[in-house]
Every structure is written in structure tokens, then in C-alpha cells.
Amino acid sequence: MAAAHPDPRTRHFGNFYGLEGLDGDESTDPVVLVVGNCQAESLRLMLDGGGLRTVRMPPVHELVAADLPHLDRWLARAALLVTQPIRDDYHGLPIGSAQLTERLGRGTPVLRVPVIRFAGLYPAHAIVRSPADPSLVPPVVAYHDLRVLAEAAGLRSRARLDPPAVRAIAEHSLEQLRSREDRHGTVVVSDLFATPSFAQMRTLNHPGNPIWTALAARVRAASGLPAHTVDPGRPLLDAVHAPREAAVIDAWGFDEPERPHWIVDGHVVETGAVREAHLDWYARHPDAVRAGLTRHAHALTVLSLV
Structure with missing residues (x-):
């Protein structure tokens, strides 16, 4: 259960920690869990809506042992897991992509997406x-x-x-x-x-919106989901150029x-x-x-x- 007076991190990931939103609503839209580094949040934003509900969660390198019950709760509810390749026992926790797959509900599909790095624009x-x-x-x-x-x-x-x-x-x-x-x-x-x-x-390693639009469309197509384009209203991963x-x-x-x-x-x-x-x-x-x-x-x- 979430703390009575949550810290800023807990509030930021409020849905993940059960503070608000999906736990209490009546939506029947399937939940998609997107797991990975900072790129995962950008993909999550571009997948949200169009018959899907997504959960903002901490990037995988920020997860701690106390987060595991919350992660397991969402894995049990997920209708689709989208994950970057993550090695077993990453940071000493059972959060490798294969380990996450094992903890999903029976028959829940898993789609892997790559960590995107391209040096052709910044070759040095x-x-x-x-x-x-x-x-x-x-x-x-x-x-x-x-x-x-x-x-x-x-x-x-x-x-x-x-x-x-x-x-x-x-x-x-x-x-x-x-x-x-x-x-x-x-x-x-x-x-x-x-x-x-x-x-x-x-x-x-910080893709811009055109890459996220294309990748989200490919994730939907690979999962047999209807096409849906998201305009996030802002540039994603925009802090450093x-x-x-x-x-x-x-x-x-x-x-x-x-x-x-x-x-x-x-x-x-x-x-x-x-x-x-x-x-x-x-x-x-x-x-x-x-x-x-x-x-x-x-x-x-x-x-x-x-």
C-alpha cells in the first residue's frame, strides 16, 4: 500500500504505486506495461490511448526491491508486455525480460523492442x-x-x-x-x-518524436492492435541536444x-x-x-x- 504522505517520486509514478487512476476506474481497455530505460517512457506515451491503457513506471535502472510487489501487480494485470532486452537479475533484482515474462499471466503476449542507439548523426x-x-x-x-x-x-x-x-x-x-x-x-x-x-x-541514444511515432505504430501492428497515432504535444527526450x-x-x-x-x-x-x-x-x-x-x-x- 502506498504511504500516507508519498514522496515526489511516488507521486510522479502514482498509477504504478496505486495512488490514482487505473486501479479504481471502470475501464475495460487492456493495460500495456512498457519496461526499459528512459526510452521506455517515450514509447509508452506514444502507445497510450486508442483502446489501450498504459502505466507510467520507473525506468528499470531505478527500480528497487520495494517496487517489486507493485511491478508484480501490474504484470498480473497486463494484457501486453513491451520490454527492452534486460539481462536476468539486473541490478540484483529478478527484473530481466525473461524473468518478467515468467511472472506474467498465462498466455500474455510479450513484444521486445531494441535499445535505440544511432551514431551516424553524432559520430564522435x-x-x-x-x-x-x-x-x-x-x-x-x-x-x-x-x-x-x-x-x-x-x-x-x-x-x-x-x-x-x-x-x-x-x-x-x-x-x-x-x-x-x-x-x-x-x-x-x-x-x-x-x-x-x-x-x-x-x-x-535519445530519439526524437518521428522515431517514437514509427516504433509505436510497429508495436501496434506486431500486436494486432488497430492503428492509433499520438501527438504528445511536446518534444520527447528533449533535455539534451x-x-x-x-x-x-x-x-x-x-x-x-x-x-x-x-x-x-x-x-x-x-x-x-x-x-x-x-x-x-x-x-x-x-x-x-x-x-x-x-x-x-x-x-x-x-x-x-x-
Whole structure:
């Protein structure tokens, strides 16, 4: 049962915790549970309505043991589970996608969707996890610039970022996305990036509304549900926008200006400020530098940084 005076997090996910809404209404619309990282909430918003009810729930990396009874309550009620691939015992909890499937009601269908990452618009950016603490991220923006990472490692300071390099990194990124789709049997989204645009991705892992509209339509079609298009009334995953570089604009033939800075919560953040903050962070976390060099060896090579 929810606390008498819930904290802000509990209020934010009020339906999930039984504070309001679906538990007490008379709706017979089937409930869809969408489980995953921050991308899951955007997909949930685009699936809501049109004969479906959805539940806003914490992203999977924020779930704690006390959340499990609430999760089980919704799994028992769900008419459809949409989940990103999540490994068993994620964060020490039985919330892997296979484990969630086992706890569903008998015969409840499950649809997997991929974690969407596409580097073809931000080819020098990467995600790096520190082996010492995978939850650590650098300050200002959580994305690593491989040019700054290489500088921290004492490697070449000038990258080869030109249209051929952009397209090579884009194709490698798509190969990885296709591999994830095939390996986990997910709904396919990789083909959407055959003709890239900045509207598709705000950062390398924050898709824009056109991607969510298309993915929601494909989820509905794959589940045998009637078509329904949602206008959320706002841009989704809009807090951070990565710089738009000239080489990317040239590579894809965009008719758009270069934007050399970040936009964070609506404010301009210069790349120089990000570089300085990240170099200081790398000096304190050399294990993250080593991990980045290993994980992103291909992109570093394409960019002529190694």
C-alpha cells in the first residue's frame, strides 16, 4: 500500500504505486506495461490511448526491491508486455525480460523492442561505463566525446571527421543495432535510419518524436492492435541536444546550419566547457578512459585517433 504522505517520486509514478487512476476506474481497455530505460517512457506515451491503457513506471535502472510487489501487480494485470532486452537479475533484482515474462499471466503476449542507439548523426560521441562504478557519468553532459577521451589518453588531438568517416561510423552503428534486433527478436527500427535526419535523434541514444511515432505504430501492428497515432504535444527526450557538426551535415546533404554547442535544459553549453569538465573527470577516473579506448576502438580508428 502506498504511504500516507508519498514522496515526489511516488507521486510522479502514482498509477504504478496505486495512488490514482487505473486501479479504481471502470475501464475495460487492456493495460500495456512498457519496461526499459528512459526510452521506455517515450514509447509508452506514444502507445497510450486508442483502446489501450498504459502505466507510467520507473525506468528499470531505478527500480528497487520495494517496487517489486507493485511491478508484480501490474504484470498480473497486463494484457501486453513491451520490454527492452534486460539481462536476468539486473541490478540484483529478478527484473530481466525473461524473468518478467515468467511472472506474467498465462498466455500474455510479450513484444521486445531494441535499445535505440544511432551514431551516424553524432559520430564522435560515445557512451562509456566505468568498470569501477558503471553508474558514473561525466559532468555537464553524460556523453563522451572520443576526441576528448583520446586527448585524456595522450593520443592524437586531431580527429579525421569528414563525410566518409561519418558514413563509416553510421554503418557500424547500424550493424550493431541490427545485431541487437536479430539477437533479441525485437521489433525492427534500424531501417528508419536509412535516410538520417537530426529530427530522428537528439543525441546518440535519445530519439526524437518521428522515431517514437514509427516504433509505436510497429508495436501496434506486431500486436494486432488497430492503428492509433499520438501527438504528445511536446518534444520527447528533449533535455539534451548534441552539437550538429559540419561533417555530418555534408555527409547526409542536410540543408541545415552547423550548431557547435550543446543545448542542456534549454541553455547553450559551449563544447569548450564540456571538454574542460570532462578532462578533469578523466584525470580522476582513468579506468573510464581505458574502458572507452577498448569499447570504442573501431570508432577511434575511423576517426584516426589511434
